Amino acid sequence: MTSADPSTPTPSPLPDGPVPSPRSAVPSAASIVRARRRASLIRFWRQYRTHRAGLFGLAGLALVALTALAAPLLVGGDVQSVTRAPGKALEAPSGQFLLGTDQFGRPLLGLLIWGARISLTVGLLAAALSVAIGTLVGVMAGHFGGWPATVTMRITDWFLVMPTLVLAIVLATVMSRSVWTVIVAIGVTSWPTTARLVRAQTIAVESRPYIERARALGGGHGHIMTRHVLPNVMPLVLAQTTLGISSAILTEATLAFLGLGDPTIVSWGGMLQDAREAGAVSSGHWWYLAPPGLAIAFVALAFTLCGRAIETVLNPKLAVPR
Amino acid sequence: MVHSLPPRTPRPQPVRRRPRLRLLLASGAASAALVAGTVLPVQPLLPAPQQARAADDGKKVLTVAVSQSVDSLSPFLAQRLVSTTLHRLTYEYLTNYDPKDAHAVPGFATAWQPSASKLTWTFTIRDDSKWSDGVQATAEDAAWTFNKMMTDENAATANGSFTANFKKVTAPDPETLVIELKKPQATMTALDVPIVPKHIWEKVGDFSTFNNDKQFPIVGNGPFIVTDYKVDQYVRLKPNKDFWRGAPKFDELVLKYYKDGDAAVAALQKGEVSFTSGLTPAQAAALKSADNIKVNDAPGRRFYALVTNPGARSKDGATFGNGHPALLDPAVRKALFQAVDRKAIVDRVFQGHAVEGQGYIPPRFGAYFWQPSESQRIAYDPAAAARTLDAAGYRKTGGGKRVGKDGRPLDFRILCHATDPNDKAIGKYLQEWWGRLGIGLKVECLDNVSDPWLAGDYDLAFDGWSVNPDPDYVLSIHTCDALPATPKDTGATDNFICDKEYDGLYAQQAVEYDTAKRAELVKRMESRLYDTGYMNVMAYPNAVEAYRTDQIKSITTMPEAAGNLWGQDGYWSWWSAVPAGDGGGSGGSSSSAGVVIGIGAAVVAAAALGLFVAMRRRSTAEDRE
Numbered sequence: 001m002t003s004a005d006p007s008t009p010t011p012s013p014l015p016d017g018p019v020p021s022p023r024s025a026v027p028s029a030a031s032i033v034r035a036r037r038r039a040s041l042i043r044f045w046r047q048y049r050t051h052r053a054g055l056f057g058l059a060g061l062a063l064v065a066l067t068a069l070a071a072p073l074l075v076g077g078d079v080q081s082v083t084r085a086p087g088k089a090l091e092a093p094s095g096q097f098l099l100g101t102d103q104f105g106r107p108l109l110g111l112l113i114w115g116a117r118i119s120l121t122v123g124l125l126a127a128a129l130s131v132a133i134g135t136l137v138g139v140m141a142g143h144f145g146g147w148p149a150t151v152t153m154r155i156t157d158w159f160l161v162m163p164t165l166v167l168a169i170v171l172a173t174v175m176s177r178s179v180w181t182v183i184v185a186i187g188v189t190s191w192p193t194t195a196r197l198v199r200a201q202t203i204a205v206e207s208r209p210y211i212e213r214a215r216a217l218g219g220g221h222g223h224i225m226t227r228h229v230l231p232n233v234m235p236l237v238l239a240q241t242t243l244g245i246s247s248a249i250l251t252e253a254t255l256a257f258l259g260l261g262d263p264t265i266v267s268w269g270g271m272l273q274d275a276r277e278a279g280a281v282s283s284g285h286w287w288y289l290a291p292p293g294l295a296i297a298f299v300a301l302a303f304t305l306c307g308r309a310i311e312t313v314l315n316p317k318l319a320v321p322r
Numbered sequence: 323m324v325h326s327l328p329p330r331t332p333r334p335q336p337v338r339r340r341p342r343l344r345l346l347l348a349s350g351a352a353s354a355a356l357v358a359g360t361v362l363p364v365q366p367l368l369p370a371p372q373q374a375r376a377a378d379d380g381k382k383v384l385t386v387a388v389s390q391s392v393d394s395l396s397p398f399l400a401q402r403l404v405s406t407t408l409h410r411l412t413y414e415y416l417t418n419y420d421p422k423d424a425h426a427v428p429g430f431a432t433a434w435q436p437s438a439s440k441l442t443w444t445f446t447i448r449d450d451s452k453w454s455d456g457v458q459a460t461a462e463d464a465a466w467t468f469n470k471m472m473t474d475e476n477a478a479t480a481n482g483s484f485t486a487n488f489k490k491v492t493a494p495d496p497e498t499l500v501i502e503l504k505k506p507q508a509t510m511t512a513l514d515v516p517i518v519p520k521h522i523w524e525k526v527g528d529f530s531t532f533n534n535d536k537q538f539p540i541v542g543n544g545p546f547i548v549t550d551y552k553v554d555q556y557v558r559l560k561p562n563k564d565f566w567r568g569a570p571k572f573d574e575l576v577l578k579y580y581k582d583g584d585a586a587v588a589a590l591q592k593g594e595v596s597f598t599s600g601l602t603p604a605q606a607a608a609l610k611s612a613d614n615i616k617v618n619d620a621p622g623r624r625f626y627a628l629v630t631n632p633g634a635r636s637k638d639g640a641t642f643g644n645g646h647p648a649l650l651d652p653a654v655r656k657a658l659f660q661a662v663d664r665k666a667i668v669d670r671v672f673q674g675h676a677v678e679g680q681g682y683i684p685p686r687f688g689a690y691f692w693q694p695s696e697s698q699r700i701a702y703d704p705a706a707a708a709r710t711l712d713a714a715g716y717r718k719t720g721g722g723k724r725v726g727k728d729g730r731p732l733d734f735r736i737l738c739h740a741t742d743p744n745d746k747a748i749g750k751y752l753q754e755w756w757g758r759l760g761i762g763l764k765v766e767c768l769d770n771v772s773d774p775w776l777a778g779d780y781d782l783a784f785d786g787w788s789v790n791p792d793p794d795y796v797l798s799i800h801t802c803d804a805l806p807a808t809p810k811d812t813g814a815t816d817n818f819i820c821d822k823e824y825d826g827l828y829a830q831q832a833v834e835y836d837t838a839k840r841a842e843l844v845k846r847m848e849s850r851l852y853d854t855g856y857m858n859v860m861a862y863p864n865a866v867e868a869y870r871t872d873q874i875k876s877i878t879t880m881p882e883a884a885g886n887l888w889g890q891d892g893y894w895s896w897w898s899a900v901p902a903g904d905g906g907g908s909g910g911s912s913s914s915a916g917v918v919i920g921i922g923a924a925v926v927a928a929a930a931l932g933l934f935v936a937m938r939r940r941s942t943a944e945d946r947e
Contacts, residue, residue: 082747083666083754089673090604103604104670104747177740177767263738263746264753264765277743279601282587283608 047313054309060302068116079110080266090278093287100287102271103278111266112291118267119299122183123249129187130248131241134194139233141195142202143225153199160192168251172260179262186251194240198233205232235314242307246300253296268292381573382901384874386888387586387598388577391554395534397516398470398477403788403889404577406514410893411559411575412542413516416445416464416499421880421894424687424791426511430464430543431499440506440835445499450566453519454539454547461493466520468501476530481515483795483814506833508840512792514891519543545570545897554579571900587868590615596874599867599888602743603673606866614872619675620879620886621686622865626744626786627679628662628752629817629857630655634778635805642809643778646734648726652855653714658782659700659858660707661755668861671747675866679859681848683793686862686881689837690793692845694852707759724760733762737774737783740767745784748860776812785817785857791891793844794832800851801825817856824850865889875902 027035048054067074078084085105086096093100099108137156141149159167171185205211211228219227255261256269259277263270275281275288390404397409414430431445447461468491470477471484478485490502501510522541526532534540539560540548545567546559557577561570578595580586586598587605591612601609601617610617631645648654668676677685681692694700716724716732724732736752738745749765756763763782766774774780789796798804802820806813824847831843851857865886869877878898879885887895 081754082670082750085670089670104750173769259740263740263767264750276582276584277602277746279584279587279603279605279608281584282591283602283604285604 044313048309051309051312053305054312057302057305057309060298061306064116064299064302065120067113068120071113071117075107075110075113079106079114082106090280090285090288092285099291100285102274102288108271108288108291111271112268112295115266115268115271115292116295116299118179118265119249119252119269119296122179122186122252122267123245123299123303126183126186126190126248126252127241127244129183130190130244131194131237133187134191134240135198135230135233135237137191137195138198139202139225139229142199143206143221143229149199152195156192156195159189160196162189164189165251165254168255169258169260172255177260177262179265182252182255182261185255186248190244190247190251194237194244197236197240201233201236202229205229239307239311239314242303242310246303246307249296249303250300253292268296382571383574383576384572384896384899384901385576385578385595385597386896387580387589387595389579389581389583389586389600392551392557395540395548395551396529396532397480397518397534398529399479399533401480407889408548408557408559408577409516410544410890411546411896412540412544412548413518414451414459414543415516416513417511418893419512419791419880419891421878421885421890421892422882424881424891430459430517434511436510436835440833441503443501443503443510445501447497447499448566449497451543452564453522453541453543454562454564455519455522455541457519457521458496459517459519459543460496461499462496463520464499464517465491465493466524467515467517470523470529471515474529476528479530483798484509484513484515506835508832508834509792509794512790512794514790517543545893546575554581565897567897570897572896575896590868590870593870593873595870597867597869597887599865599886601866601868603675603866606675606868609868614870615868616871618865618867618869618879618887620865620867620884621677621684622863622886623684623686623790623889624786624788624863625679625682625684625859626676626784626861626863627857627859628659629783629785630658630855631778631780631782632818632820632854632856634809634818635820636809636811636813637802637805637807640809643780645778646732646781647728648716648730648732649734649781651714653710654716654732655855656700657707657710657714657759658756658761659855660702660710661704661759662752662858662860663702663755664860665702667748667751671744671751672861672863675864676861677864679861681845682851682857682859683789683796683844683848684862687789687791687793689841690844690848692848694849698849698853700855700858704755704758711759718760722760723762731762732760733764734781735764735766737771737780738765738767739771739784740769742784744863748784776806778818783817786863787816788889797828797831797844797847801828819851819854819856821850821854824854872902875900 082104085101087101087105087107089101089103089105091097091101091105097107097109099112102108102111137152141152141156167189168185171189172181175181175185206224206229211224214224214228252261252267253269253272256267257272257276259273261267261270261273269292271292272289275285275292278285278288280286280288388404390402392400392405392408393402394400394405395408397413400406400409416429416431417426417434418429419425420427428448430447430451432448433446435444436442437444445461445464447459447464449458451459453459468485468488471482472478472488472491475482487504487507488501489504490500492500494500503510519541535551538549538551542548543562543565545562545565547562548557549560550556550558556579559575559577561572561575563569578589580589580595580598583600583602583605586595587601587609589595590598590609606617606619609615630649631643633641633645633650634643635641664678668674668678680694683690683692685691711724715727719725719731726732734756736749738749740746746765746767749763749767753763753765766780768774771783775783787796787799799814799816800819800821801815802822802825804813804815805818805820806815827843827847827850831840831847834840834843865888867887869887876899877887878894879887880890880892880894
């Protein structure tokens with residue numbers, strides 16, 4: 001699909017040539033690296049800034065992340081308590097309960113804010129797991145080649161053609177119900193795309209002369225994979241993670257909606273499932289259904305916008321000519 | 323959603339799991355993730371099609387929405403409520419229950435008489451009942467049915483408990499059936515055994531695999547005849563014009579499958595179905611204000627209880643399972659039940675559509691209903707619960723956790739049915755109530771609770787049974803006799819309870835023909851069961867159902883005063899249903915809510931469009947390259 005190539009030689013921020021005096025400001029290797037990273041980060045941000053959609057996504061994410069982190073302060077940990085629920089069952093939105101109440105009399109606004117924590121946590125961890133598996137498989141397959149690569153890639157293909165949702169449902173059904181089950185179910189079913197991308201990038205990187213040089217200097221498999229290949233596939237992995245989060249959040253919501261999540265934990269998909277079980281759909285309690293649905297759509301959109309922007313910055317070939 | 327508990331099943335929890343995968347896949351495809359919450363609500367917005375009952379040829383069709391899958395159409399195997407209901411409609415039983423007070427009334431038999439020794443019963447069989455293929459139904463059919471169940475173990479799967487005590491069954495003439503018993507049996511006028519036509523069934527080879535669903539119409543002599551059946555799609559029945567009590571008024575009865583409760587309610591609102599059951603409080607409230615729909619909120623025939631694992635064991639003396647040992651201490655169980663606010667469960671979870679739990683048998687069966695006396699009642703009192711635990715030596719540690727003398731913390735698991743919203747909801751309350759006592763609770767919601775249950779791998783569980791007018795069966799599942807033979811076997815036991823005193827009373831009531839004396843014994847059994855403290859009835863949930871008054875003019879509930887329609891002990895509701903005149907309004911309800919939901923859907927669609935555009939931009943960039 002895409003092949004980001006961030007390994008273009010970075011102009012060193014320091015002047016070339018002999019160092020004037022051994023005593024004064026000898027830039028250590030570490031400081032050079034630090035300065036170079038800072039510079040590339042600034043450059044990255046400058047380019048990212050030009051993508052308006054990406055900024056929108058970032059602002060939305062910041063808002064949701066802040067809300068999720070501040071949830072205990074905003075609504076208090078008591079919001080999940082059914083025995084201390086302040087309202088009556090399924091109250092319509094009012095001054096006291098801005099989004100109404102659920103079937104236990106708990107305020108839906110509080111649950112929505114609280115649910116952001118689980119949805120974000122599961123999204124981030126599942127995407128991280130998926131990308132970690134994908135990167136490991138991809139780098140190994142790309143580096144070693146031969147029959148082990150063929151075998152792993154056939155396995156990858158097999159996972160690629162399996163419908164992710166069906167596989168995740170099966171996994172969530174056979175394992176006990178918990179947040180970790182959902183994370184694992186999403187993680188182990190959505191890695192093949194990453195694996196394919198990373199493998200292609202690994203092969204491209206390994207064909208470069210400096211890898212051959214490193215090998216000639218005695219660099220082993222581990223050295224080449226971790227010191228040369230991995231840093232070069234990292235940007236791709238980063239973009240892939242950002243995009244993966246939104247699909248992980250959607251899958252989490254779907255699984256919870258289908259009743260496969262942990263019923264004791266408040267999440268957005270779980271709220272939709274609770275609403276369905278309470279009969280909110282046929283009895284017209286729209287205020288129970290719409291907010292979690294919109295929240296899911298909003299966060300997924302925000303992550304997608306960010307992911308696309310990052311991808312475009314890292315891979316100039318994707319940039320729209322302006 | 324999960325409402326229809328079969329009246330009798332040998333499983334610990336009679337909520338049989340229907341195959342969910344198909345539903346999951348279907349809804350998974352439909353929900354397409356982000357629109358999950360907004361796809362379903364669109365359904366009621368679709369233009370309402372013409373009412374199903376006003377079929378082209380003017381046939382009056384009564385459509386009933388059901389969700390439970392049929393386990394078998396063979397009366398020798400069927401145990402689920404939907405299947406036994408179908409058998410009530412299609413076969414005659416020796417006796418039936420009166421819709422008013424459930425006393426025995428003539429069914430296939432017109433009269434019955436026990437001998438002075440109480441060991442021989444003579445039934446007079448009616449001469450005006452014909453099988454639907456024209457053959458006269460006689461006592462010979464009944465004798466053959468019972469003899470088959472007594473001699474073929476596979477034919478005794480579903481109802482073998484009724485014939486286990488039979489010594490000999492004969493039909494001296496077509497109108498006389500004689501049953502000889504080994505010892506007296508109190509359930510002789512409540513034999514829930516469908517009588518099948520001998521000339522059809524004697525050709526059947528293996529009763530364990532024959533499901534009676536290949537040849538239609540199925541020969542029977544009840545008020546309806548099954549004409550067609552498709553697994554999890556529909557069951558069609560036509561009225562038996564020659565039925566001795568009179569033919570049903572509708573031209574067709576259809577059981578139509580809706581695996582989603584909300585979809586069934588939407589179909590009712592549109593007039594696609596005439597009846598649906600198992601409503602949630604919110605659905606019942608919404609339907610109450612709808613035109614042409616009557617909500618029937620009747621005292622249920624079911625109890626809903628909390629049970630503790632009393633140490634799973636089998637008849638050979640072996641113990642198995644991994645129940646928490648602290649639950650063997652009566653003080654711990656008492657404290658747990660003391661901390662359960664049953665009134666809050668009725669008010670908040672059932673929202674008034676239930677009655678607070680007392681004894682084992684619901685108050686609807688007045689003769690057998692028992693309430694604990696003041697001295698034995700375990701009332702809601704969290705402070706007393708804490709005192710009970712303190713006194714028994716379960717002290718709170720620094721972290722607020724209770725630990726036993728062996729140092730093991732009181733952390734329990736509770737088995738919950740993933741498809742039952744009430745289990746999940748009450749689980750949340752229990753976690754908080756018990757959490758304040760310093761007791762941890764893990765709610766384990768499973769699609770299939772039978773496996774850990776039968777293996778004894780649980781601490782607590784949610785339990786519920788439908789009770790028949792004759793309580794023999796629900797009482798029998800707590801006797802030592804019901805325990806599995808070995809840990810590998812499956813017993814009829816509900817919860818591995820085995821108590822000598824209870825068993826003695828059970829044996830006494832089983833042979834007691836005097837109803838008043840038997841009721842007294844049954845109440846003593848309930849009292850004993852309450853005192854053993856292994857189970858605590860939290861509530862008797864109501865049967866919450868709704869039907870369209872523009873399709874059904876009148877229908878008989880059971881009990882007649884305030885009773886249910888689905889899952890009756892008899893065929894009264896569907897047999898008695900009278901079709902409404904041809905007016906028939908279409909369902910146009912909840913449109914305002916629909917519009918608002920529609921707007922929500924539009925917003926989500928707009929968001930999706932945004933995504934799509936973003937992706938398009940990217941792909942065009944690629945193309946341009």
